[in-house]
Amino acid sequence: MDAQTLDNLRINMGGPWENALAFMLALMMFAVALGLRPAHFAFFKTDPKHYLAGVATQIIGLPLLTLGLVWVLQPLPSLALGMIVVACCPGGxxxxxxxLFGRGNTALSVSLTATSSLAAAFITPISILFWLSLYPPTEHILKTIHFDAGRFLSQSLLILVLPILSGMALAHKFPRRAKAWQKPLALIGGLSMLAIVLFGFWKYRDLIPRLASLVIPLVILHNASAFALGWLVGRLTKADLPTRRALTFEIGIQNSGLGFVILVTQLAGLGGAAVLVGMGGLWHMIGGACVAFLFRLADIKNKHQHT
Structure with missing residues (x-):
């Protein structure tokens, strides 16, 4: 598939499916807000250096690294757009x-995930617009789809911010009810969104093999760079080993489902970007498992050296 064809490709799942995706995303954001507790943000007081380093790297560091990658690699504009969208998404x-599997600082990981999920409602849409505007090919491709930034921000406000604020208000006023609803709603929203995304892959299954050679190397390199950035931030902030591992996973794994929904419902279903984000979500599972396995192997090796 040539560059022009890929950049002109659109993933059109149909109005009802796109509306369902948007609704399920709103439901998941509502469920996230129901589960937020003051304890999730305790690291702001107990370990502010590593907490703030993690938050800053998620919001600024990873998109900046991604911008550098697309300038150096010069991928097709739609693929560059997908990389930037992924980088702007929160951790999941x-x-x-x-x-947990990699024997990292799970409490810090949970705290950073809660913070990034809350911040995503307000920051992710603005972050996407900002970083895309800094790379001329992605800025140009937005013009070709007649992208309306005001409409994008207002719809994102409806899908992301309103559910977060509603969930937080309910959790504050009815904490027991919020606790009872949180897991079932998160499960329903997550599984439903996964089913719709898988339907999209099935609908366009003939395209995936033709795009794999273009997309997979970018996905792997981008994810490996994100893991390396998280580890480097841990080293630079002189974090202990479990904290370094937590930062590695928090920076290295993004909520690609959110990115896919934004692309399909708000960014005209740009095909190259949507395929990259979808494959990125699958690869993050594989890459995360590999990194956790390497951490476990390192623990075994260190244990043998000290016995």
């Missing part, structure tokens, strides 16, 4: 699991 709960 999967990073908490990998931190």
């Amino acid at each position: 709960n999967v990073s908490n699991l990998f931190t």
Whole structure:
């Protein structure tokens, strides 16, 4: 598939499916807000250096690294757009699991995930617009789809901010009810969104093999760079080993589901970007498992050296 064809490709799932995706995303954000507790932000007081380093790297460091990568690699504009969208997305709960498996600082991981999820409602749409505007090919491709920034921000406000604020208000006023609803709603929203995304992959399954050679190397390199950035931030802030591992997973794994929904519902379903984000979500699971396995191997090696 040539560059012009890929950049002109659109993922059109149909109005009802796109509306369902937006609704399920709003439901998930509502569920996230129901589960937020003051304890999730305790690291702001107990370990502000590593907490703030993690937050700053998620919001600024990873998008900046990604911008550098696309300037150096010069991928097709739609693929560059997908990379930047992924970098602007918050971490997901999967990073908490990998931190646990990799014997990292799980409490810090949970705290950073909660913070990035809350911040995502307000920052992610603005961050996407800002970083895309700094790379001329992605700025140009937005013009080709007649992108309306005001409409994008207002719809993002409806899908992301309103559910977060509603969930936080409910959790504050009815904490027991919020606790009872949080997990079922998160499960329903997550599984439903996964089903719709898988439907999208199935609908366009003939395209995936043709795009794999262009997309997979970028996905792997981008994810490896994000993991390396998280580890480097841990080293630069002189974090202990478990904290370094938590930062590695929090910076290395993003909520690609959010990025996919934004692309399909707000950015005209740009095909190259949507495929990259979708494959990125799958690869983050593989990459996260590999990093957790390497951390476990390092622990075994260190244990043998000290016995």
